[in-house]
Amino acid sequence: MNNASLYQLTLDGLWKNNPALVQLLGLCPLLAVTDSTVKALGLSGATLFVLVVSNTSVSLIRTVVADNIRLTVFIMIIAAAVTVTDLLMQAYSYELYQILGIFLPLITTNGIIVGRADSFACKNSISAALSDGFFMGLGFSAVMVLMGTIRELLGTGALFADMQLLFGEGAESWRWELLHIDYPLLAAVSPPGAFLVAGCLIALKNQIDTCVERRAQGSAEAAGAVRSEHR
C-alpha cells in the first residue's frame, strides 16, 4: 500500500495537510506554549520525536495487532515514547522541563500523533510511516516556532530570549532586542493572543492557497486561449 512518494509526504506534512493549520490538531500545545520561541522549540522538538517513534513502531507492529484493540496499543506505544522524551528532557534540560510542565506528558493526548498512527502508519510501510511522522512533525514544529517568534516579538519586543534553556550556557547571548518599545503588546503573550495569531496564520495560509489557485487557473485559461488562437 506504499504509494505515497517522499515528495508527496513532504508537501502534505509541511503545507497541504499541515497538522496545525489545516487539520487543526494539537491545538492545546499550539496555543498554550507558544508565548516564547524557546518553549515552542522545546515542545515541538519533543512532539516531533514522539511522532517519529510512534509512527515507526505502529507501522512495525501493524500486521500483528488485531484491529479492534489497535487504539489501545497505539496509546501505549505513544505513552512509552512520551515517557522516554519526558525523562530525556528531565535529564538534559531540566529548567525547560519544569517550564513546560504538564504539556510534556500531555503530548500523549496530542491528536496529531494518534491521528497519524491510525490514518497513516498502520496502513503503510515503515519507511513511509517514518517520513510521514517526520514531515508531519516538522510541519507542526514550523507553525509552533513561527507562532512562538511572532508572539514573543509582539509581546516582549525581543526574540530568542532564554535560549540557554535548550542550547546550554553559550546561548544566553542569543537574545535579540529587535523592537525598542516601552510598552509591548502584552495581549500577544496572553491566551487571547494565541488564538488571534493562530487565526491570522490560518487565514494567511488560506489566502496564499487561493492566490496560487487563482493564478494557476488564470494561466490555464491563458494557455487555452493561446491554443484556440493557434487553431
Next chain:
Amino acid sequence: MQEVLLATIPGVLVLTFYFGPGTLVNIIFGGTIAVACEYSVTKCRGRNPAAAISDLSILVTSTLLCIALPPYAPWWLILIGVLTAVLLGKHVFGGLGHNPFNPAMVGYAMLLISFPVQMSAWASPRGLAEVPGLVSALRHLFAPGTIDAVTAATPLDLLRQNTGLLFEDLMNSRPELRGWGGIGWLQANVAFLVGGMWLLHRKVFSWHAPVSMLAALGVCALIGYDGGSSESGGSALFHLFSGATMFAAFFIITDPVSSAVSNRGRLIFGALIGALVYLIRVLGDYPDAVAFAVLILNFCVPFIDRHTQPKVFNMRNGAQ
C-alpha cells in the same frame, strides 16, 4: 446611528467639563483613524467605501471606544484600540452586521489586557487638580511622557483598594468620592442617562436590555452591600452612578448587532451583564468590568436567542 452620536453629546460635554478636553481629543483623533481604516479596508474588500462610511456606524464604534478610554491617552494607545476594533472586532467577521462581538469593547479589552498601566490612568477631576488645556491635551496625545499627566485612581479603584475603612467612612475620606459615584463620575453617568432616555424616547432601541442591566446591577449591589462594612462591595447608588454603568447600559449593550434579538432575550442579556459587571468589579482586578461582561454575554447571545425565540402565533410547538 446619527441619533446615537448626538445622544453621546451631553455625556462628552460633562466629561470635558470635569476632566478637560482629553476625551474630545480622543474622539476626534480616534474618529479620523477609524474613518481612514474603514475606507482602506472596504476598498481592499471590494466594497463601496463611501456607503460604508456614510452610515456612520464606524464613527459610532470609534466614538464609544474613545469615550471609554482614559482622557489624555497617548496616540499609539488610541491607534491600536481603534485598529483592533475595526479590523478584529468587525471586518474579520465580514463587516457591519456580521460581528458577534461589540467592536468597541473588543478594542477596549485588547488595550486593557495589553496596557493595564495606561488604561487605569484616569485624569483628576476639576476642583481637585488643574484641568489641562487643549494644547496640553494635544501634547499628551502626540508626545506622551514629555509632561507629567495629572492622574488619579477612579472611584472604583479606590473602593477596590480599600482595606480598613467602613464604606461610609471611605466615601467621606476622599474629596474625589463626594456624591454617589465620585466627582465627575456621577455627573457623567447622569448625562449618559439623559442621552439614553432621549434615544429611548426616539425608539432607537427598546428599554429591555438597559433596564434589566441596571436592575440586576442594583440588586447585586444591595445583596453585596454587607451593611457598609470594610469588606463591602459598595452601595447600589455607587455602582449605578460610578464607572461606565450608564454609558454601558444605554450605549454599549444596546448595539443591535451583537445583542440578543427578542425582548425576552434582551431582558436575560441585560440582567446577566449587570450581574457580571458587579461580580467583576468587586472580585476582579481591572478598573472596570463592562468590557469583559459585554464580551462574555456576546458569546452567549446565540444560546439566548435559541431559547427565547418567540413562538409563531397559532403554531404548535415543533411545527415548521
